[in-house]
Amino acid sequence: MIPGGGxxxxxxxxxxxxxxxxxxxxxxxxxxxxKSSPKRKWEVFPGRNKFFCNGRIMMARQTGVFYLTLxxxxxTSGLFFAFDCPYLSEKITPAIPAIGGILFFFxxxxxxxxxxxxxxxxxxxxxxxxxxxxxQIDIANGSSSGGYRPPPRTKExxxxxxxxxxxxxxxxxxxxxxxxxxxxxxxxxxxxxxHHCPWVGNCVGKRNYRFFxxxxxxxxxxxxxxxxxxxxxxxxxxxxxxxxNALKDSPARYPFTETNYRSSVVCFFSVWSIxxxxxxxxxxxxxxxxxxxxxxxxxxxxxxxxxYNPYSYGNIFTNCCAALCGPLSPSLIDRRGFIQPDTPQLAxxxxxxxxxxxxxxxxxxxxxxxxxxSTKFVLQAAATxxxxxxxxxxxxxxxxxxxxxxxxxxxxxxxxxPTPPSSxxxxxxxxxxxxxxxxxEEHEGHQFLTPEEAPSPPGMLPSGSxxxxxxxxxxxxxxxxxxxxxxxxxxxxxxxxx
Amino acid sequence: AAPQVHSLQELRRSASLATKVFVQRDYSDGxxxxxxxxxxxxxxxxxxxxxxxxxxxxxxxxxxxxEKIGGSSYLEGCLACATAYFIFLCMETHYEKVLKKISKYIxxxxxxxxxxxxxxxxxxxxxxxxxxxxxxxxxxxSSGSSSSGSSSSSSGGGGGGAGGx
Numbered sequence: 001m002i003p004g005g006g007x008x009x010x011x012x013x014x015x016x017x018x019x020x021x022x023x024x025x026x027x028x029x030x031x032x033x034x035k036s037s038p039k040r041k042w043e044v045f046p047g048r049n050k051f052f053c054n055g056r057i058m059m060a061r062q063t064g065v066f067y068l069t070l071x072x073x074x075x076t077s078g079l080f081f082a083f084d085c086p087y088l089s090e091k092i093t094p095a096i097p098a099i100g101g102i103l104f105f106f107x108x109x110x111x112x113x114x115x116x117x118x119x120x121x122x123x124x125x126x127x128x129x130x131x132x133x134x135x136q137i138d139i140a141n142g143s144s145s146g147g148y149r150p151p152p153r154t155k156e157x158x159x160x161x162x163x164x165x166x167x168x169x170x171x172x173x174x175x176x177x178x179x180x181x182x183x184x185x186x187x188x189x190x191x192x193x194x195h196h197c198p199w200v201g202n203c204v205g206k207r208n209y210r211f212f213x214x215x216x217x218x219x220x221x222x223x224x225x226x227x228x229x230x231x232x233x234x235x236x237x238x239x240x241x242x243x244x245n246a247l248k249d250s251p252a253r254y255p256f257t258e259t260n261y262r263s264s265v266v267c268f269f270s271v272w273s274i275x276x277x278x279x280x281x282x283x284x285x286x287x288x289x290x291x292x293x294x295x296x297x298x299x300x301x302x303x304x305x306x307x308y309n310p311y312s313y314g315n316i317f318t319n320c321c322a323a324l325c326g327p328l329s330p331s332l333i334d335r336r337g338f339i340q341p342d343t344p345q346l347a348x349x350x351x352x353x354x355x356x357x358x359x360x361x362x363x364x365x366x367x368x369x370x371x372x373x374s375t376k377f378v379l380q381a382a383a384t385x386x387x388x389x390x391x392x393x394x395x396x397x398x399x400x401x402x403x404x405x406x407x408x409x410x411x412x413x414x415x416x417x418p419t420p421p422s423s424x425x426x427x428x429x430x431x432x433x434x435x436x437x438x439x440x441e442e443h444e445g446h447q448f449l450t451p452e453e454a455p456s457p458p459g460m461l462p463s464g465s466x467x468x469x470x471x472x473x474x475x476x477x478x479x480x481x482x483x484x485x486x487x488x489x490x491x492x493x494x495x496x497x498x
Numbered sequence: 499a500a501p502q503v504h505s506l507q508e509l510r511r512s513a514s515l516a517t518k519v520f521v522q523r524d525y526s527d528g529x530x531x532x533x534x535x536x537x538x539x540x541x542x543x544x545x546x547x548x549x550x551x552x553x554x555x556x557x558x559x560x561x562x563x564x565e566k567i568g569g570s571s572y573l574e575g576c577l578a579c580a581t582a583y584f585i586f587l588c589m590e591t592h593y594e595k596v597l598k599k600i601s602k603y604i605x606x607x608x609x610x611x612x613x614x615x616x617x618x619x620x621x622x623x624x625x626x627x628x629x630x631x632x633x634x635x636x637x638x639x640s641s642g643s644s645s646s647g648s649s650s651s652s653s654g655g656g657g658g659g660a661g662g663x
Contacts, residue, residue, distance in 0.1 A: 109582035123626040128518050157525045166525070174628060178529055192529065210575075211583060311528055318567075325575025326567050327593045328586075332626045 042335035046124055047188040055335040057116040059201045060186050066115055066201030072270075073111070073219070077104050080226045084233045091236060096229060103222045110215035111200065118331040119205030120191035122172060122180060130173040137168070160310035179311070181292055195291040204291075207331065210324045213281050220278045223271045285323045286316040514636060521554065521630040531561040533622070533630055544634065545615050553607055553619070554630065557600065564596035597623060 042055035050059050059066070077100075085097040125133065137153055153168030155175055166175045169182050172189045176182070181193035183203050192206035204212045284294060288311050293299060299309035313319050519541060524534045535554045537547050574592060578585050604621050612619055612632075620631040 106582045109584060113583050122628070125628070126625065129520055129625070129629060129631070132518070132520050159525060159528050164525075174626075177523065177628075178525055210579075214579060214583075321572060321575075322567050324579070325572045327565055327571045327574075328578075328591050329565070329593055330591075330597060330623075332623070334624075 038338045040335070041333070041337045041339055044339065045333065045335065047121065048186050049121075049188070051335065058118050058335060059115055060196065060198075060203065062185070062198065063201040065198040069111070069199045073107060073222075076226060077222070080230065084230055087233055087237075088229055092232075100222075100225060100229075103218060103225060106218045107215065107222050110211050110218060113211040114197075114204070114208050114215050115200045115202050117202075117208045117211065118333060118335070119203040120193075120207040120329070121186075121203075121205075121331075121333050122174065122177075122189040122191060123333050124171075125173040133168075133173065133175070162308065162310035164310065179290060179293070192290060193292055207329060210328075213278075213285065213324065216274060216278045216281060220271070220275045223274055227268060227271055286319050288312040288319040288323065516634045516636045519632045519634065521632065523628060530565050531622075531627055532558045538632075540634065541617070541632065544617055545612070549611055553611075556603065557622075557630070560596055560600045560603065564593045564600075 040055050042051045042058075045051070048061045050061055050063065051057065052059070081097060081100065081104075085100065088096045153175075155166040155168075157164050157166055157178065159178060164178050166178065168174070169176050169189050171182060171187060174189065176189055177191060179192045180189050182189045183193065183196050185196050186203055188203070190203050190205035192209065194204040194209055194212075196203045197212070200212065200215070202208070281291075284291065287309065289299060289309060293309075297303060299307060301307060313322060517540065519538045521533050521536075521538065524532045526532075533554050535551050535558075537550055541550060571592060601621050601623070604619050608619050616635045618633040618635065620633065622628070622630050625631055
């Protein structure tokens with residue numbers, strides 16, 4: 001996700017960095033030259049999320065369906081309150097609009113909470129962590145990992161007597177905790193991932209599952225309530241004037257009866273789907289499973305007699321209480337925090353420790369060791385989806401090369417150095433996955449020229465740093481050594497300005 | 499002889515970061531937040547095993563307390579539900595209160611135990627609750643002397659052993 005507004009900060013970045021060959025200026029400096037106010041972390045968040053109200057509100061990128069949900073609920077309830085309630089409160093009891101009002105208030109509150117809160121996103125690994133994990137994986141697999149075909153990265157853990165496999169997430173560079181999953185739409189790992197719900201415009205995970213459940217539960221009650229009383233209204237009126245007349249009278253005195261009819265149709269269909277969904281989630285809560293686990297059949301008896309859910313507390317009541325009334329963990333991504341430059345400095349790399357960079361904000365000359373490691377890593381990462389058949393990894397791999405519109409063309413450009421600059425315009429088309437497929441094929445076809453010439457791959461993102469800045473910085477730090485690189489860098493700059 | 503007791507500020511100014519050690523999560527109890535108490539070999543020469551284990555065990559205790567499912571958490575949950583979760587706008591949750599305690603504890607441990615040995619603990623909250631990051635520093639003034647693996651508790655001139663091979 002490109003931070004800030006499109007081309008503005010990137011233009012600053014180009015100008016300031018082409019003029020200097022040394023990479024002593026920190027990555028954050030283009031931003032700081034523009035304004036003196038420090039950036040907040042949400043502005044450089046690497047996932048595909050939208051933020052509002054200066055980071056207080058967090059949603060997925062596609063929010064169209066969420067607005068549809070809002071409109072449906074508001075319009076249906078609005079019509080109910082405007083046209084049915086006056087009649088019903090007179091005829092039957094004023095408690096009806098009161099209860100309806102409470103239900104409506106509850107539905108809106110839980111909907112907004114579900115949509116706007118952090119579902120439990122796991123922040124991506126810092127470069128130091130990622131390097132440390134890489135090292136440990138290499139040690140575990142043996143030094144020769146067989147070229148570009150790495151063994152699958154999994155760790156096994158025994159939880160309550162059940163063996164659980166923890167998978168390594170290539171995008172976030174972490175081993176996912178149990179029950180976490182990577183959402184390909186939001187490009188984040190989410191704890192206790194349930195599903196990505198387009199109706200609420202957000203993922204449903206550990207932190208907002210209870211809000212989601214209360215939302216669909218209260219919405220079921222609301223739709224049943226509205227449906228029942230709209231029918232009651234029509235029946236009562238028809239007793240007075242005759243059923244067909246009640247509907248016929250509509251254009252003249254009761255224009256709302258047409259809309260009554262429409263709102264009851266909406267209600268009818270939503271009742272069944274929402275009530276069904278509430279029932280399904282009630283079952284999930286009582287057995288302490290996520291939608292993800294249920295769909296995959298992770299804990300079903302069909303996999304084996306020994307298979308059982310290690311997270312379940314044993315009885316339905318405890319499971320429900322734990323899911324709904326358990327403690328609410330805080331957000332781990334600290335969206336409104338300010339980006340701080342770290343104070344410690346990097347010690348000389350002579351002791352052979354490969355550190356990607358001491359800090360997130362200071363960039364140093366790219367250590368050859370790091371480049372070798374990181375390019376090896378991206379090759380493995382890019383090659384993995386072609387070799388593994390698991391859909392879960394494929395789905396998370398595809399966003400990796402296509403992360404931003406800059407990183408993709410950059411990689412093709414710099415990796416495929418023999419290709420003439422005239423082929424560059426092809427890359428300026430907007431990225432879809434179709435653009436990234438040629439990238440992978442090039443990986444297979446071209447050998448890396450030398451590790452020194454290959455810059456940091458687009459996949460390696462120090463968390464908290466702007467994507468474009470890190471990439472151009474590393475490209476430029478090597479450009480000083482190679483004039484051919486300078487050409488490609490200028491081409492890169494042209495792309496950046498598109 | 500160089501003074502052995504560093505304050506945190508002095509540490510940052512006079513020392514340079516040598517390496518970082520990461521204490522990973524222990525998932526054997528499920529998804530609750532617990533860290534492994536296994537002693538990392540890199541710290542062998544820097545700190546006593548028992549002190550390290552005690553720190554990690556105390557942290558684990560704090561996290562268990564934060565995530566405990568019991569009477570008070572149910573009450574908080576039900577109250578929040580009854581107010582359509584609007585109460586979270588003004589009230590601090592139990593978990594957040596414990597997190598504040600944890601950060602105070604970590605700061606205290608850093609000042610009393612870790613900084614004098616040239617180490618620095620990072621609050622796991624800043625690392626997404628994945629790891630306890632322990633930064634190992636070496637004194638710049640003594641980085642020239644490459645003495646391997648001297649004991650840290652009374653080593654003059656700082657621990658040149660960490661990372662120096």
